[in-house]
Amino acid sequence: DGSDCVACGRWCHHGPNTVTLLESDEARMGPERLERLTVLHPRPPYFRFIVNDGEACGALDRTVPGHYPCTIYDARPAGCREVEPGSPACLEARALGQLGTSVDFKRP
Secondary structure (H helix, E strand, O other): OOHHHHHHOHHHOOOOOOOEOOHHHHHHHHHHHHHHHEEEOOOOOOOEEEOEOOOOEOOEOOOEOOEOOEOOHHHOOHHHHOOOOOOHHHHHHHHHOOOOOOOOOOOO
């Protein structure tokens, strides 16, 4: 149900240029969210990333301590959708306190 993720938020704490968007992600997010929450890398191949302040995903709501909901959960990128509570990527992120290396990003 996602409540475990909201209580943890570890997957969403990582450095800039970590969460990249596929074309399907861009379509799902829509123009307003793309403008507000993404950055286009200035050099080829011009990847689009979720904005990041150097510590956490720009779509993460950090207004309530100990509560980390995603503000774009319905439109979150494919890489985020692959992480399930208790999955190897989830457990690695929890152990490292940040985005782990076990995620295998695949095109849908």
